[in-house]
Amino acid sequence: xxxxxxxxxxxxxxxxxxxxxxxxxxxxxxEQEHKTSKWYAYVYERDNPAGLLHELWxxxxxCGRWIRLARDTRTNAFINDEESTP
Amino acid sequence: xxRYSLLSLARHALHDHxxxxxxxxxxxxxSAYDVVIVGGGGHGLATAYYLAKNHGINNVAVVEKSWLGxxxxxxxxxxxxxxxxxxxxAEYKEFALKLWENLSAELNFNVMFSQRGYIDxxxxxxxxxxxxxxxxxxxxxxxxxEILNVDQLARLLPEIDVSxxxxxxxxxxxxxxxxxxxxxxxxxxxxxRAAHDLGVDIFEHCGVDGFKIDxxxxxxxxxxxxxxxADTVVVSVAGHSSLLAAKAGIxxxxxxxxxxxxxxxxxxxxxxxxxxxxxxxAYINQTDKGELVMGxxxxxxxxxxxxxxxxxxxxxxxxxxxxxxxxxxxxxxRTWAGIADIPMDGSxxxxxxxxxxxxxxxxxxxxxxxxxxAAGWTMAxxxxxxxxxxxxxxxxxxxxxxxxxxxxGGVGPTPSLH
Ligand SMILES: Cc1cc2nc3c(=O)[nH]c(=O)nc-3n(C[C@H](O)[C@H](O)[C@H](O)COP(=O)(O)OP(=O)(O)OC[C@H]3O[C@@H](n4cnc5c(N)ncnc54)[C@H](O)[C@@H]3O)c2cc1C
Ligand SMILES: [Zn+2]
Numbered sequence: 001x002x003x004x005x006x007x008x009x010x011x012x013x014x015x016x017x018x019x020x021x022x023x024x025x026x027x028x029x030x031e032q033e034h035k036t037s038k039w040y041a042y043v044y045e046r047d048n049p050a051g052l053l054h055e056l057w058x059x060x061x062x063c064g065r066w067i068r069l070a071r072d073t074r075t076n077a078f079i080n081d082e083e084s085t086p
Numbered sequence: 087x088x089r090y091s092l093l094s095l096a097r098h099a100l101h102d103h104x105x106x107x108x109x110x111x112x113x114x115x116x117s118a119y120d121v122v123i124v125g126g127g128g129h130g131l132a133t134a135y136y137l138a139k140n141h142g143i144n145n146v147a148v149v150e151k152s153w154l155g156x157x158x159x160x161x162x163x164x165x166x167x168x169x170x171x172x173x174x175x176a177e178y179k180e181f182a183l184k185l186w187e188n189l190s191a192e193l194n195f196n197v198m199f200s201q202r203g204y205i206d207x208x209x210x211x212x213x214x215x216x217x218x219x220x221x222x223x224x225x226x227x228x229x230x231x232e233i234l235n236v237d238q239l240a241r242l243l244p245e246i247d248v249s250x251x252x253x254x255x256x257x258x259x260x261x262x263x264x265x266x267x268x269x270x271x272x273x274x275x276x277x278x279r280a281a282h283d284l285g286v287d288i289f290e291h292c293g294v295d296g297f298k299i300d301x302x303x304x305x306x307x308x309x310x311x312x313x314x315x316a317d318t319v320v321v322s323v324a325g326h327s328s329l330l331a332a333k334a335g336i337x338x339x340x341x342x343x344x345x346x347x348x349x350x351x352x353x354x355x356x357x358x359x360x361x362x363x364x365x366x367x368a369y370i371n372q373t374d375k376g377e378l379v380m381g382x383x384x385x386x387x388x389x390x391x392x393x394x395x396x397x398x399x400x401x402x403x404x405x406x407x408x409x410x411x412x413x414x415x416x417x418x419x420r421t422w423a424g425i426a427d428i429p430m431d432g433s434x435x436x437x438x439x440x441x442x443x444x445x446x447x448x449x450x451x452x453x454x455x456x457x458x459x460a461a462g463w464t465m466a467x468x469x470x471x472x473x474x475x476x477x478x479x480x481x482x483x484x485x486x487x488x489x490x491x492x493x494x495g496g497v498g499p500t501p502s503l504h
Contacts, residue, residue: 001395002387015397019387019502022341043499044339044430044486048328050390073389 005078007085008063020056022046023068050074054083087283089194109275110154110282115289115311119147121469122307122316124294124330126150127159128270128455129447130322131277132462133469134286135193140463141470144285147316148278149309151293155274158324159455161392161424163347163369163381165360166456167204167265168229171220172492174480175433180229181477182460183264189459195276197268198374203359204265205234205243207409209254213364217260224262232261245356246409253408254365265360267371273458296333303442304334318469320445322461325390325425327435327448334441338448339486340429341501343384345452346394348402348421350413352376357410368405378416380406384426384452384502392423426452431491432504436464436481437474445469446483451504 002014024047028038047053053073058066067085071078088094088107098106121137123130126148138144150156166186168179190196208214214233221231235258236248248256278288289311297319298306306315321330325342353376360371367383382402385394399421407414429435429449434457439446447465450457464475474482485491486499497503 001397014386014395017386021388021500021502040487041337045337046328046339046341046501047332047337048341048388049332050326050329053389055387071387071389074391076389076391 136466138284185459428501433492
């Protein structure tokens with residue numbers, strides 16, 4: 001049970017959110033060449049780090065926005081960094 | 087091996103049980119092995135045992151960073167069944183179930199395998215239809231399965247509330263009478279003892295933090311007790327698989343999630359089977375000591391902190407007491423969590439990787455205890471034969487590349503949904 005710092009609503013209970021997972025994979029849309037390996041990496045491969053993870057949360061029962069946060073997966077501490085939603 | 091029997095028990099009683107020998111450990115770590123297995127959970131230890139037993143390969147070391155079986159093996163709710171829908175999963179789990187049926191005798195160690203039956207509850211006509219389809223598919227493959235109506239269920243399990251007044255009325259169940267539970271620690275200890283006896287070296291408090299890789303081939307592991315050369319390395323570390331894979335430059339198609347379980351105070355026998363509740367997820371069985379063991383779904387985000395929140399406990403308990411109202415005053419005693427490795431299609435990842443001679447056995451998530459004997463058997467065969475065991479072949483690490491998956495629930499490549 002985490003308290004999640006929504007940049008719009010402040011700290012809110014985890015049960016208000018839907019987990020969007022790792023934010024780092026980016027769909028290779030608009031690339032010139034058709035590269036199966038890039039799509040494979042986007043859909044399937046994950047770093048799954050023990051440490052800093054940038055991830056997406058949807059504040060479903062709150063402001064309704066998608067936010068991007070940085071969390072330490074070993075401690076569940078949220079870390080404010082420049083890649084998080086301000 | 088000092089065999090366990092009534093006679094040996096009596097003989098040792100004469101000496102106050104003081105001269106039982108230790109069952110494993112005590113041999114020094116050598117500088118080279120044919121096979122090094124990373125991870126001393128049930129799977130790693132079973133792999134070592136079958137390498138020695140089935141293939142005569144006993145120049146093997148199992149290196150475990152903490153204590154034997156202290157990972158998911160000793161944290162799981164011990165439910166064993168083979169009621170899977172997809173062919174590859176069903177055949178694998180059924181092979182495991184057959185091995186379980188003889189495991190105590192095979193290891194001369196009582197793993198307390200108890201075929202008390204497994205009940206999957208249906209709460210709607212749709213679920214009943216789905217379960218009937220699954221049961222028919224199982225029977226078609228020669229696996230036992232029955233569909234119970236409400237009266238049959240109530241006779242089997244008198245404590246359950248099958249009245250239409252309950253929150254999610256029960257429409258029936260899928261029943262696998264050969265399913266059940268086993269004593270988790272005993273599985274690790276039994277395999278360790280038998281493997282040690284066949285010459286396998288086992289080391290606790292010996293963590294691996296890297297590999298020696300020449301070209302694209304692994305040649306050894308760096309352990310906290312020094313470097314060890316190995317012809318083959320088998321990585322069997324469950325929730326920590328991605329971390330070790332990263333040390334070899336490999337990205338696995340899985341994510342790690344904490345998953346929780348908890349037990350009640352001990353009660354007299356009240357629940358005589360394993361029960362899975364299917365409006366939301368909750369499962370329960372009773373240990374031989376009398377505690378009720380319960381669990382549910384994953385914690386709601388991935389990570390490596392083996393701890394769960396009270397939300398999950400409340401969620402599971404509230405579901406359990408809709409079907410067992412008589413348990414509503416029972417107190418919980420303990421809660422704990424393990425780190426489950428959940429692949430993109432929810433099915434395990436077995437066999438060779440892009441690094442030559444480095445094999446993985448992972449992706450079992452929170453459903454791999456039941457597979458322990460088969461995981462050991464098939465991984466050992468894969469190492470010894472240099473090609474995937476037929477039962478393990480469908481679970482290759484490269485399957486997503488080749489465009490196929492084993493998605494039991496049909497939910498797509500999102501680990502948190504499996
Ligand atoms: C709460 C919970 C409930 C579950 N319920 C069920 C159930 O009812 N039925 C079922 O079939 N399955 C269940 N499971 C899943 C089951 O527990 C696992 O799939 C199975 O036990 C995995 O066995 P293993 O030997 O692969 O892993 P583990 O027992 O986790 O062994 C892996 C070992 O690797 C070690 N290790 C990790 N990193 C390193 C390193 N760097 N160097 C050396 N060693 C390392 C760990 O310390 C650990 O001992 C459940 C899991 C959990 C967490
Ligand atoms: Zn918000």
